[in-house]
Amino acid sequence: MDGKQCSASLSAVEDTLYVIGGKWNLKVIIALREHGNMRFNELQRTITGISARVLSNELKELEMNGLIKRKVYTTTPVVIEYELTEYSNSLQQVLRAMIDWGIRHRNKIKTEAKKKIQGSFKKAVV
Numbered sequence: 001m002d003g004k005q006c007s008a009s010l011s012a013v014e015d016t017l018y019v020i021g022g023k024w025n026l027k028v029i030i031a032l033r034e035h036g037n038m039r040f041n042e043l044q045r046t047i048t049g050i051s052a053r054v055l056s057n058e059l060k061e062l063e064m065n066g067l068i069k070r071k072v073y074t075t076t077p078v079v080i081e082y083e084l085t086e087y088s089n090s091l092q093q094v095l096r097a098m099i100d101w102g103i104r105h106r107n108k109i110k111t112e113a114k115k116k117i118q119g120s121f122k123k124a125v126v
Contacts, residue, residue, distance in 0.1 A: 016094070019067070024047065024050055024054060026095070026098075028047065029068075029084065029088060029095070030095070032082060032083065032084045033084060033088075033095075036083070037071070037082065038082055039080065040055065043055060059082060066087045067084065067087060067088040067091070068082050068085060071083060
């Protein structure tokens with residue numbers, strides 16, 4: 001890979017991380033993918049630990065990037081729901097790859113930790 005290709009690859013990864021990086025963006029996307037349209041309070045209850053202010057900012061950012069849509073129903077009281085856009089489906093393979101890798105990584109770390117503990121136990125017994 002030459003310098004130009006490397007630079008282009010780095011820029012593409014940087015753009016991706018800008019949109020889906022951070023602590024909460026993917027959690028919001030996954031919550032909406034798994035539960036369908038949700039209201040603000042439902043999202044906040046589903047995503048453990050997120051404050052109202054942070055959730056509000058994340059929703060605005062995701063809407064700005066075209067991944068979610070805010071639907072306002074002019075009923076009494078006014079109801080606001082958030083839903084994923086068609087464009088958010090373009091993240092499907094990225095999310096699947098991240099989930100698969102995360103599962104494999106967690107299992108690897110657990111296995112290595114068990115081996116370490118068992119090795120320490122064997123040394124202590126001998």
